[in-house]
Amino acid sequence: MATLLDALDAAVNHHMAGRADAAEPLYRRILGTDPAQPDALHLLGVLHAQRGSPVQAVTLIGRSARVRPAAAQPWAHLGAALRAAGRPDDAEAALRRALALQPASADALEALGALLHDRAGYAPARLWLARALAVRPGHAETLLNLGTVLRDLRRFAEAETCFDAVLARQPSHGAAHLARAVGRLVRGDLRAGWEGFEHRWRRFTTPPWAGEPLNGATILLHMEQGFGDAIQFARYAPLVARAGGRVVVETHEALHRLFASLGPSVELWPRGSEPPPHDRHCPLMSLPRAFGTDLERIPASVPYLAPEPADVVRWQGRLDSGREGEFRVGLVWAGNPRHRNDRNRSLPVEALRPLLAVPGVRFLSLQTGDARAALARLPGDGVEDPIDGVRDFADTAALLANLDLLIAVDTSAAHLAGAMGLPVWLLLPFVPDWRWLLDRSDSPWYPSLRLFRQPRPGDWATVLGTVAAVLKAQAAAAQARLKARPKAQRTHGPAGGTP
Known part of the structure; x- marks a missing residue:
């Protein structure tokens, strides 16, 4: 027993000193002798979490919590690991259990606040993080998380106070610089924002360029x-x-x-x-x-990217349905699920139903990834899916060139259509990415974009209802223009203007 306790003390000392490679074999040696040793299970799980391996962390810390269910700290760390592993409901249950056992658990308070922030619960997230900060004043990560929530609540002065407090203690804290920069960029203070935005990962050892003449370099x-x-x-x-x-x-x-x-x-x-x-x-x-x-x-001259003409013609042939003057609309409703804010920026495919009820529109899906399979949940065959013919972004560009409008959440397809100068209606969450700024319906980066914003967190219904009403008017106007033209001119002219 004394040997195991000595090994555990040594492992903890190594771990606390940042020597994870020395701590891990000691934890494993303890578990080789006593597979249910709760401290070794817990702390080895924490080590995996710190290394960015949340699934292994969940397994180990979960075993520790089952062995010693009345201990609050393993439940707090289990909740944080479950959040990182993409299991938010299980994470919340574990964190609330930790707080039932120890209401002043700063780790559980902070993790619950961060989890609610993920779910766009900005006001309750602020309260939990404020409680965590009261338990451990000046804690850098708690200040950073609280500042980020305050920024998303548009309480920018309070957010900057939090970020400044972190940087006063740790001037090279990259995440705090970035969080502060995002708050400045989203308000349009671009020059100040770019400076903080420089605290990012770099891969090359050659000197960075800052705008000076290159003189042939x-x-x-x-x-x-x-x-x-x-x-x-x-x-x-x-x-x-x-x-x-x-x-x-x-x-x-x-x-x-x-x-x-x-x-x-x-x-x-x-x-x-x-x-x-x-x-x-x-x-x-x-x-x-x-x-x-x-x-x-902002250099906003468009187009600055274009498809290959032969690809445009090829896609025109694929999409030609023989229907006279149809109004073609592309749809993208989900982004990369690994994106840190995908839960808030993407929407369920069922939310598109108000759009599909608009008459006179031919809908085509440009959705890729796992979300593409969700098309099967829509009734009937109201949305076509031509993506099997898309090899790369040049093909996507050629497909877009044959549409009249793209309606999309914040994804690469919207950027591509904007770079081509094509009409895009962009669906934005209440807290947008910094590049879309605040409280405006246009984008200085892409003149052909029109922005539709959630009026409150999670309210996609209002966004899609508004978009459907505008689309109905747009489609009706397109049909009226078609009828006013001589019959010989009634061919489809994709992307003929900015709706």
Whole structure:
């Protein structure tokens, strides 16, 4: 027994000192002798959670909680691990059990606040996080979480106070810099926001570029986040070429043909291969800072991306139904489920039903991923699904070029249509991504976008009801214009204007 206790003490000391590689074998040695040792199960699970392995953490901490069900801390950590593992209902049950056992458990209070924030429960999240902060004043992660909730409640001054408090103690705290930057960007204070936005991951050792003349140097512009981000900020690549250098843009395979339309001043480098020799580098999302972009100087000339003409013709042939002057509308209702805010930005396919009741519209799904299968839950065959013919974003662009309108949640398809100058109606949650700003129905990044915002968290019904009413008027106007034209001119002219 003394040996196991000594081993546990040594493991805990290593763990607390940040020596996880030394702590883990000791925890495992203890469990090899006593598989139900609750502290070793709990703390080895915590170690897995800290390493970003929530499923293993849930298994280990769950075993500890079953062995010692009256201990609050394992339930608190189990709840946090369940949240990270994408099991929010189980997480909430575990956290509330922890708080029933120990109402002042700061870990449980903070995790419950963060969980409610995930679910767009901003007001209750603030209350739980404030309680956690009262238990442990000055705790950096609690301050960060509370500041983020206050930011999403649009209590920006209070949010900045929280972020500033974190940075006063830990000046290099990257997450606090980013959280503060997002609050500034969403309010339109772009220049201040770009500075904080620089606290991101970098992959290259060459000097970063900050907008100075290149004088013939080679600069590598690289992706770092999603497809939508790459599409939005690829607009800067031809502008970089004007700084007098050779511009090489990293591209995912799915974007390669599309990005070829950026023009001859831009070379492409396939992501995943050895990068070409270069003198400077710049992440695509750092280009606005390099160009000193503010709301008045966003380079919003469109189109800056285009499909290949042969692809447009091919898709025109695929979509041609022989129906005279039909109004074609593309639909995207869900994003990548691994996105941190997907629960709030995506909507269930059933929410589209008010749109499908609009007469005179031919609906086509541009949905990809697991959410595509949800089409089967819609009645009848009111939405066509041509996505099997889409190989990459160049194909998506050609398909979009044959539509009159895209209605989408905040996904890469909306960015692509906007970059092509095509009409897009963007459906936004109450707390939008920073790039869509606040309380406006247009986007300075994409002139052809029209924004429809939730009036309150989770209220997609109002959004879709409004969109359906506007779509009904738009489709009726299109039909009226068709009837007013000579019969010989009544052919489908996709994307003929901005609805």
